[in-house]
Amino acid sequence: MSRVLVIGCGGVAGVAIQKCCQVSEVFTELCIASRTKEKCDALAQKLAGKTQTVITTAQVDADDVDQVIALIREYRPELVMNIALPYQDLTIMDACLACGVNYMDTANYEPEDTEDPAWRAIYEKRCKEAGFSAYFDYSWQWAYKKKFEEAGLTALLGSGFDPGVTQAYCAYAAKHEFDTIDTIDILDCNGGDHGYAFATNFNPEINLREVSAPGSYWENGHWVEIPAMSIKREYDFDQVGQKDMYLLHHEEIESLAKNIPGVKRIRFFMTFGQSYLDHMRCLEDVGMLSTTPIVFQGQEIVPIQFLKALLPDPASLGPRTKGKTNIGCIFTGTKDGKPKTYYIYNVCDHQECYKEVESQAISYTTGVPAMCGALMLLTGKWNKPGVYTVEEFDPDPYLEALDKYGLPRRENRSPELVD
Ligand code: NDP
The missing domain is CATH 3.40.50.720 (NAD(P)-binding Rossmann-like Domain)
Incomplete structure (x- = not known):
């Protein structure tokens, strides 16, 4: 077809x-x-x-x-x-x-x-x-x-998990669960362990650029920017357990602030272990995360690209990674005049992913939504001329496809909130 x-x-x-x-x-x-x-x-x-x-x-x-x-x-x-x-x-x-x-x-x-x-x-x-x-x-x-x-x-x-599925969760909450949404917290937890002291789960250059940048969140109609990793919270994730998570800037905040009417605050948190943070800080301090070329022994090299060559290929982490990811969104707002909280998320097991497609869960949780986004376009469910992010389309067929093809949603109507 x-x-x-x-x-x-x-x-x-x-x-x-x-x-x-x-x-x-x-x-x-x-x-x-x-x-x-x-x-x-x-x-x-x-x-x-x-x-x-x-x-x-x-x-x-x-x-x-x-x-x-x-x-x-x-x-x-x-x-x-x-x-x-x-x-x-x-x-x-x-x-x-x-x-x-x-x-x-x-x-x-x-x-x-x-x-x-x-x-x-x-x-x-x-x-x-x-x-x-x-x-x-x-x-x-x-x-x-x-x-x-x-x-x-x-x-x-942006039809991956975050961005991607997280925005479909927001569109779903706006369509089915809330009359008004006040706050959105996007929580991205990777409880996987690959046994290396330091490795990134997807392209190292893109990943390290993202997490070493200042954090920011959307509040009352404007951005609030903070030094990298300066807001830390603990959260007890379903099927993963207690983890430290840090506030990051993330791309979907920008489109959600535009597309979710009346939202007062949007934050994004990602979990990191101490070893990852120590390595990253050290690499940053010595200039290894720089994207500015330097000349070394007559040859021009970009430090972060050289670092990428030294780090394990994310694709090679599959067989070694054990544990689960838990990614989703917590909402506060109102329904029928009453205050309401709601958490929608997915839990994905690294080893199950490896069994199915020989990949760890980070690539899996991005690759499945990429296929589901393509499916929406090819089957005419999401066709309208222009340039759109995921929350601008009907979330229902997309979430049904995700349920069917490997990333089923879970819900919690009285979640622990992040302060
Ligand atoms: P990889 O580095 O594993 O793969 C990138 C691929 O792109 C490689 O095959 C590479 O080729 C190819 N490529 C790079 N430059 C070019 C070029 N100029 N022309 C043609 N091909 C090129 O990255 P990932 O698979 O980890 O990530 C893929 C994308 O997914 C990235 O954009 C990343 O930001 C995004 N992502 C999104 C997430 C989400 O939740 N939304 C989460 C994780 C990732 P070669 O083999 O030659 O290097």
């Missing part, structure tokens, strides 16, 4: 592609394209004979719009799933517009080179005006809204 081009073949894409192949009545043909074609070929080989989906592979450098256009023209997909890196979001969106194809991704745009003067001028203006200093924000992709509308195409932004 549908021909889909997937760009990227890392940890998340590997899961998304395997899940697409479990729904081969919709995903009849897939082209897996990435910078390193060998990885695409290896995955295609692994899936050979196990799915009805017809898989082909291709090499593409998605930083180059012309290469992506040429590939789309050759393969003629109905949808491009961008599961490469946030750096490629704009080039792939440009290529989709040039070829008249729908687009989706799992993370919002950020530039690879944060020293680029043209980007930096716009970034510094945004920091002052908007009040948060993360390198990533939605402005770059929201700027494509009119172009996608005029072309009659849909761009779905």
Whole structure:
């Protein structure tokens, strides 16, 4: 029924592609394209004979719009799933517009080179005006809204877990559980243990940039920014137990503040163990998290990229990681004139994920929603021209698909609140 081009073949894409192949009545043909074609070929080989989906592979450098256009023209997909890196979001969106194809991704745009003067001028203006200093924000992709509308195409932004499912949880709470939502706390807990002193669960460069940045939250119509890791809370997570969690800036806060009417406060917390934080602080102090190139023995290197080469490949953590993730949203607000609290979340087991798709739960909890987002677009459930985040669509069919394909929701109507 549908021909889909997937760009990227890392940890998340590997899961998304395997899940697409479990729904081969919709995903009849897939082209897996990435910078390193060998990885695409290896995955295609692994899936050979196990799915009805017809898989082909291709090499593409998605930083180059012309290469992506040429590939789309050759393969003629109905949808491009961008599961490469946030750096490629704009080039792939440009290529989709040039070829008249729908687009989706799992993370919002950020530039690879944060020293680029043209980007930096716009970034510094945004920091002052908007009040948060993360390198990533939605402005770059929201700027494509009119172009996608005029072309009659849909761009779905951020269909992973967070961003992604967390926004569907918010839309679901607004639709079914509340008349007014006052506060949203997004809690992302990884209770998994991979046995390494330090490793990241997804792309190290993107991950370390995110967690070493200042934290921020939305309160009473504006951003409040705080030093990195300076707000800490403890929370007792269902099936994981007591964990320390820290307030971070996170991309979905920006779109939720716009799309959930009347919300007074939105915060995002992520759990970290002491060993992770100690390593990160040390690496930051010695300059290893820097994205600014340095010259070392005559060769230019970017410290954080060199660090990535030293760290375990997130895809290799699968067999070693034991424990569970618990990610969801706690709401306070009112229903029928009475105060109400509500918690909706998913618990995912690292080893169960490994058994099913040979991946740890972080890639799984991102790859499954990527497939479900594509499913919504391909089956016509979420089609409207323009550029949208997940909470702007009907959450019901998406959450039903997540229930069915591996990330069932759980609910608690009297949750412990975060102070
Ligand atoms: P990986 O680093 O494992 O994989 C990235 C893939 O993209 C690799 O196959 C890489 O190719 C490919 N790639 C990189 N640059 C290019 C390029 N210029 N052209 C073509 N292909 C390219 O990352 P993850 O799988 O961990 O993450 C994928 C995405 O998912 C990221 O955007 C990340 O931010 C997002 N994410 C979202 C989450 C959510 O909940 N919403 C959670 C976790 C991740 P090569 O093999 O050559 O390096």
